[in-house]
Amino acid sequence: MKNHSISAAAKASGVNAKMIRYYESIGVIPPAERADNGYRQYSAQDIYTLRFVRRARNLGFSLEDIQQLVGLWQNQSRASAEVKALAEAHMQRLQAKIAELQGMHDTLKTLSDACHGDQRPDCPILQDLAGAAGASAKQLSCH
Amino acid sequence: MKNHSISAAAKASGVNAKMIRYYESIGVIPPAERADNGYRQYSAQDIYTLRFVRRARNLGFSLEDIQQLVGLWQNQSRASAEVKALAEAHMQRLQAKIAELQGMHDTLKTLSDACHGDQRPDCPILQDLAGAAGASAKQLSCH
């Protein structure tokens, strides 16, 4: 039964109505059926799919990934190995990103700790960014 | 002496010529002086500034932040406290992002470990994304 309006589907799924139309337009979800007046209609199953998309977004999957995942999810005969491979690839991307951010943080921490943080203009953070010689500058140049 | 072309400045600073023009257009760096033929000219000091921008980008500062940092950097009388505050605010953002990504990773790891990853279509990852009841689903709904 396709009896939910787009705003009802939005509320039930947690996906903004604007985003639902966008996801449809780029093919992440199949085009919604239309009522006689042209309004989009959503079934409970459609809303499950939307919730699926939102959860995957919350896990940081790109819409491109999600398009694949939705396809696998709606395909009864898909192999779980495919899904696992997608998940593991995404985990690797997450780990790389985490390591990168951690490196940034550590470098900033070193610089910030060395900065007296008062009214004097002398500041190791800016000195380092300016390319002054020194240990932390070496760290930076490795990026 | 402003005697470097934009491509020379790009090579020396590590900032793409296209990006140099973009940074200038949005005011991250001041407008370059022009030679008689209209070409941009860069001094060694200008190139230092560009390198400064690149390093701050490598540390993940937004161009908005960098615009402030460049201003502070070029201002001889700025207080190091201002710089330190910017750096610490950025460190907090980094930590929050790291925690978020780590949470995503941990959730995916739990799901992936539970997935047998073979030819059978039964897959806990998809089940969870679909909103099936269970511990990991509860985790997800907290996002």
Place this chain on the structure above:
DNA sequence: ATAAAGCTTCCCAAAATAGGAATGTCAAGG
């Protein structure tokens, strides 16, 4: 009947980077 709310499509914006087109300038070589 009229007003409010909801739906439609279409346009525009953000941030940062990249690619290309059209045009102009400079230096070297035939």
Place this chain on the structure above:
DNA sequence: CCTTGACATTCCTATTTTGGGAAGCTTTAT
């Protein structure tokens, strides 16, 4: 002197995801 190639300029377009808004139609409620 002229051509060629490299480099410069500006302007347009695209990317990704989300959001804001306008104009116009439909439904619902008063």
